[in-house]
Amino acid sequence: MSIDENTLGVVRGRRAARGLPIGSTGARSLRQARAAGATLGTGYLGFGAAVIAGLQAAYGLIFFLSHISDYPSVVPALLAWLLYVAAFVGTAALVTIRGERLTGRVFAAIGVVLALVVALDFVAIWPLHDVGAYATASVAAGFGLLPIVTLRPARELVVASSLLLVAFVAMVVASTPLTSATVPQQASVVALAVLPGVVATSVLQRFRRMVQVELDRVLVQSNVTQPRFAVGMLASDELARLDLAAEKLLDGVAGGDVPLPLAPKVASQAASLATELRLHLIEGRRETWLHHAVTESEYLGRSVTLVDPSSLAGLLSPPQRDGLLQAVWLLLGDSKSRTPGTSITLTLGPVTAVTGSITSLAGRSVDVPVVVSTTGIRRNRVTPATWNALERVGEYTASTHEQSVKVHLHCIVDNPAES
Amino acid sequence: MDIFAQERDRLLSSTARTLGIACASVSLLALVYPGVTQPTHLLGVVPLVLLQIVALVLVGRTGSRVWVLVGLATGMTATVVALLPADGPTSPSLATAVIPLAGGATAAFTIVLTSSRLRIVTAAVAFVVAVVLVSIASGSFFTFPVAATALGWVLVFLTGVWLGRSVPLAARRIYSIGNAHRAERQASETEAQRRQGARLLHDTVLATLTLLAHSGFGVTPQALQAQAAEDARLLRHLRLGGTPQPQASGDYSLETVEESPLGQTLESVKQRFGRMGLEVSWHGTGQVLLPTHVLDAFLLALAECLENVRRHAGVTEAHVTIIHDDDMVRAMVTDAGVGFDLTGVSEERLGFKESVVGRLREVGGSARLFSSPGAGTTVVLEAPR
Numbered sequence: 001m002s003i004d005e006n007t008l009g010v011v012r013g014r015r016a017a018r019g020l021p022i023g024s025t026g027a028r029s030l031r032q033a034r035a036a037g038a039t040l041g042t043g044y045l046g047f048g049a050a051v052i053a054g055l056q057a058a059y060g061l062i063f064f065l066s067h068i069s070d071y072p073s074v075v076p077a078l079l080a081w082l083l084y085v086a087a088f089v090g091t092a093a094l095v096t097i098r099g100e101r102l103t104g105r106v107f108a109a110i111g112v113v114l115a116l117v118v119a120l121d122f123v124a125i126w127p128l129h130d131v132g133a134y135a136t137a138s139v140a141a142g143f144g145l146l147p148i149v150t151l152r153p154a155r156e157l158v159v160a161s162s163l164l165l166v167a168f169v170a171m172v173v174a175s176t177p178l179t180s181a182t183v184p185q186q187a188s189v190v191a192l193a194v195l196p197g198v199v200a201t202s203v204l205q206r207f208r209r210m211v212q213v214e215l216d217r218v219l220v221q222s223n224v225t226q227p228r229f230a231v232g233m234l235a236s237d238e239l240a241r242l243d244l245a246a247e248k249l250l251d252g253v254a255g256g257d258v259p260l261p262l263a264p265k266v267a268s269q270a271a272s273l274a275t276e277l278r279l280h281l282i283e284g285r286r287e288t289w290l291h292h293a294v295t296e297s298e299y300l301g302r303s304v305t306l307v308d309p310s311s312l313a314g315l316l317s318p319p320q321r322d323g324l325l326q327a328v329w330l331l332l333g334d335s336k337s338r339t340p341g342t343s344i345t346l347t348l349g350p351v352t353a354v355t356g357s358i359t360s361l362a363g364r365s366v367d368v369p370v371v372v373s374t375t376g377i378r379r380n381r382v383t384p385a386t387w388n389a390l391e392r393v394g395e396y397t398a399s400t401h402e403q404s405v406k407v408h409l410h411c412i413v414d415n416p417a418e419s
Numbered sequence: 420m421d422i423f424a425q426e427r428d429r430l431l432s433s434t435a436r437t438l439g440i441a442c443a444s445v446s447l448l449a450l451v452y453p454g455v456t457q458p459t460h461l462l463g464v465v466p467l468v469l470l471q472i473v474a475l476v477l478v479g480r481t482g483s484r485v486w487v488l489v490g491l492a493t494g495m496t497a498t499v500v501a502l503l504p505a506d507g508p509t510s511p512s513l514a515t516a517v518i519p520l521a522g523g524a525t526a527a528f529t530i531v532l533t534s535s536r537l538r539i540v541t542a543a544v545a546f547v548v549a550v551v552l553v554s555i556a557s558g559s560f561f562t563f564p565v566a567a568t569a570l571g572w573v574l575v576f577l578t579g580v581w582l583g584r585s586v587p588l589a590a591r592r593i594y595s596i597g598n599a600h601r602a603e604r605q606a607s608e609t610e611a612q613r614r615q616g617a618r619l620l621h622d623t624v625l626a627t628l629t630l631l632a633h634s635g636f637g638v639t640p641q642a643l644q645a646q647a648a649e650d651a652r653l654l655r656h657l658r659l660g661g662t663p664q665p666q667a668s669g670d671y672s673l674e675t676v677e678e679s680p681l682g683q684t685l686e687s688v689k690q691r692f693g694r695m696g697l698e699v700s701w702h703g704t705g706q707v708l709l710p711t712h713v714l715d716a717f718l719l720a721l722a723e724c725l726e727n728v729r730r731h732a733g734v735t736e737a738h739v740t741i742i743h744d745d746d747m748v749r750a751m752v753t754d755a756g757v758g759f760d761l762t763g764v765s766e767e768r769l770g771f772k773e774s775v776v777g778r779l780r781e782v783g784g785s786a787r788l789f790s791s792p793g794a795g796t797t798v799v800l801e802a803p804r
Contacts, residue, residue: 044588048581052574059570063563132515180454184516188567191445191519199441203434203582210426211589218597222604236611240658243614246624247654253631254648260640262631271632274625281621330425385425 043100045207046150049200050092053143056196057088064136070128077124080117080137087113088144095151102151110148111160114141118164122171131172132185135193138168142193149200161197168193213299217329220297223289224321228314230289242277249273288314290346293325303332308348312368315413316393323392324370324409330386331377331405342376370394370409379405427586428531431579432479435530438575439475439490442523443468449516450501456513460501467497471524478531487528491545494525495552502556514557514564521549522571529572530579546572617657618715622722623691624650629726630695638695685741688722692737697729702740709748709804716782717748717802720775724752724798727771732756732796748802755795761788775800 061081068074091110095102102110121138128134142164149157168190176182223230249270252258258266290313294300306313316324328344352367370393379400390396394411447468450456456464474490477483498521502513526549532542546569553568554560614621627650630638689699709717721739728737734756742749775798776786784802 042585044585045581048577048585051581052577055574055577056570059566063566180452181512183452184449184455184512187445187449188515188519191441191523195438195441195445199434199438202437203430206430206433207582207585207589210430210586211593214423214426214590214593215596218593219600222597222601225601226604226608230608236607236614239611239614243654243657246628247651247658249631250624250627250647250651250654254644254651256644260643267632270628274628274632277621277628278625281615281618383425 042150042204042207045204046095046100046147049146049149052196053088053140053146056143057084057140060136060140067134070134071124072127073124075124076120077137080120080124081140083113083120084117084137084140084144087117091147095147100151102148104152104156107148107152107156110144114144114160115163115167117141117144118167122167122175126175129175129177130182130185131168131176132182132187132189135168135189139189139193143196145197146200149197149204154201154205157197157201161194161201164197165190165194216297216299220293220300221322221325223293223296224318224325226289226292229287229311230292238276239280242273242280245273246277287311289321290314290324299332300328303343304328305343305345306348307345310349310351312348312351315366315368316411317413320393320411320413323389327386327389327393328372330383330389331372331374333377333381333383340376343374344377345371345373347371347373364415365412366415368411368413370411372407372409373401374404374406375402377404423586423590427534427583429479430586431531431533431582434578434582435527436475436479438530438578439524439527440472442519442527443472443475446516446518446520446524449512449519452516455516456501460503463500464497467493467500468520468524471497475524475527478528487531487541490528491525494520494528495545495548498525498549498552498556502552514553514562517553517556518564518567518571521553522568523575525549526572526575529576530582533576533579533583542576546576614657618719620650620653620657622719624654626691626722626726633730685718685721685739688718688725691722692725692729695729696735697725698736699725700736700738702738703742709802713782713784713802713804716778716784717750717800720778720784720786720800721750721752723771723775723778724800728752728754728756728796731759743804746804748804750800752798752800753795758790758792758794758796760792761790 064077064081071077087110091102094106118138118141121135121141122131125131125134142161145157145160145164172178172186172190176186178186249258249266253260253262262270288308288311290308291306294304294306313321324346328346331344332342348368348370350369352369379398382398382405390407390409394409396407396409398405398407400406447465450461450464471490471493474486474493477486478490498517501517501520525545529542529545532538532545549572550565550569554562554565557564559565623646627643627646630643631647685701689701692699725737725739728734732754734754737752737754740751740753742751771786771788779786779800779802782802784800786801787799788796789799790796
């Protein structure tokens with residue numbers, strides 16, 4: 001009596017961030033998608049970056065060759081260029097052969113080679129006392145970081161760019177007399193060498209985040225085609241897990257591995273197993289697609305509250321669901337530009353009869369009111385795409401409540417009693 | 420793809436902003452260095468560059484194309500003003516100071532001008548204007564500033580094209596992952612339905628587990644082992660994809676007809692509790708036809724009530740009275756056991772709410788509980804026919 005029927009407060013399996021048990025199929029597929037998300041589409045970007053770096057290198061090389069007569073000793077500069085071209089071609093070949101990845105060790109080696117390129121170029125232009133006018137291979141080395149941006153974590157690229165910046169500034173200060181005639185060129189060249197890597201790193205971070213957010217949205221969107229009530233990825237996995245645990249326990253008892261009468265610990269395991277199983281068999285089918293969408297999504301889960309005591313979301317047709325989900329998504333917007341404290345509450349119901357249409361007179365359709373109340377979302381920041389999405393859900397009126405937008409929607413849905 | 424277009428534009432404009440502001444700042448720093456340009460020129464250039472920075476910020480904020488044109492125009496004008504011949508000697512490095520502005524900050528707007536033909540034409544016109552301006556200022560077409568400006572435009576434009584094209588590429592991959600995920604969700608839903616549909620199986624498994632939870636109290640180890648072996652076998656079948664029905668214990672009919680007689684299955688419940696030491700006596704109707712899902716819920720609720728009697732009432736006998744009319748079937752489970760104070764023990768604690776009320780409510784039925792200490796317990800279960 002003391003340990004068995006505690007239907008509340010059951011110890012559940014460990015959970016991952018979005019509420020799926022860590023070992024479940026759902027969590028696994030999400031993890032896989034997420035891992036892929038880190039590189040999704042970046043291969044193409046890397047190729048583009050290589051083309052840009054190549055173009056810049058060609059320009060730098062032409063510039064170097066047209067000024068070759070100015071150099072007191074041309075050998076270090078030539079060596080720097082040869083080394084750079086070799087490193088560029090070698091890395092490109094390696095990435096093509098080995099697939100889109102670069103180990104830390106290889107990156108370190110590339111970094112050393114690029115540092116050597118910069119050093120050799122600096123040695124060659126030192127006697128000219130104008131870094132801005134003559135730096136070529138060292139600037140190209142900065143562009144050389146571009147294709148690597150897609151293959152290594154951002155912080156490594158930031159470190160590499162910072163080192164390059166320090167080297168350039170030190171070289172400029174040490175070798176070039178700073179006058180109004182030379183300063184603009186020094187600034188331009190330092191910026192040209194350092195900016196590409198920095199800008200590319202920040203753009204790629206944004207690109208990766210976009211892919212992650214879109215992935216989350218697309219995964220959650222698979223909920224819109226579900227039946228009125230669904231168990232969700234969560235419940236199915238849990239049920240399979242519980243069935244397996246029960247099977248093992250019963251097998252143990254049958255085979256005599258678990259001695260009878262049961263030890264208190266095993267007995268309490270059996271009790272909580274029975275309770276959880278019971279809960280999943282009875283309670284599992286009470287949730288709607290919208291509930292699953294909100295709980296499964298990392299982005300929605302944080303800031304969306306769902307109030308749907310009568311499970312009315314299940315009545316919405318797939319296009320309406322899609323519109324509602326998309327509207328909420330767009331309202332929340334880019335997670336970076338989101339101000340802290342932004343939240344959305346979705347309230348569904350109570351159902352009212354539709355007035356003034358023929359189908360409603362026959363009782364075939366009902367009106368499910370949906371109230372989207374937000375905090376921290378100004379009305380003028382709502383994009384046109386959001387209103388388009390809301391239009392697909394039903395007739396809406398938007399108002400402003402405490403400087404945040406509030407939308408009243410009327411979803412006309414088929415009367416569940418008629419179908 | 421609506422959202423993806425929006426995401427692409429957002430990515431492009433934020434790239435333009437980052438690159439443009441960085442380049443404009445470099446140019447501004449170079450220009451304000453004393454002696455690089457005339458103070459009068461500076462008065463014209465600085466506000467223009469600042470306006471361009473504002474345009475760069477607003478391009479991302481509003482998505483309006485007006486700011487692209489404003490930014491391009493201010494960039495060009497700033498270039499012209501900076502390179503205007505001054506009365507004093509023009510610094511030779513002036514052209515270099517303007518390069519980041521003309522070939523970087525102004526060119527940055529072309530990043531957002533890559534998605535349609537009209538925009539590409541606009542970008543091309545802007546490119547030509549910028550190159551012509553710089554070549555007029557530096558006196559010839561074949562000079563370093565012209566080449567650097569042209570290179571800047573080409574590289575920035577390429578960046579825009581490439582970024583813009585990778586977004587739909589990533590989108591396609593993401594959608595295919597989404598499709599795979601949808602398929603997996605459907606499979607998992609079907610799987611859950613199959614498992615949940617195996618209600619009778621889970622009923623005996625739950626009964627056995629509950630017995631185990633009491634360390635097998637009141638049942639011989641042999642009987643418990645036999646029952647456990649049978650249940651484990653059924654669970655294994657379920658796991659391997661079958662939809663097994665309990666049969667070895669003789670408890671349930673294997674028919675999958677729409678309506679099943681109540682009496683036959685009541686008898687099996689009685690046998691099961693008999694084995695566990697609770698004598699169940701039936702009164703009233705024996706043959707009531709019920710839809711399968713109602714029958715399931717009704718039987719499961721009944722079994723839960725009897726299980727509670729067996730465990731808590733402290734008696735070895737329970738009475739079940741079944742009566743029915745045209746639209747309801749009603750069962751009264753009574754025992755003469757210890758009873759309990761209804762206010763003292765919450766319903767949740769007895770598993771009553773989950774297993775009895777919940778199940779009956781699913782099929783449109785209800786359950787009521789009457790008890791007081793020392794006076795036994797009565798549960799009334801109702802289900803529609």
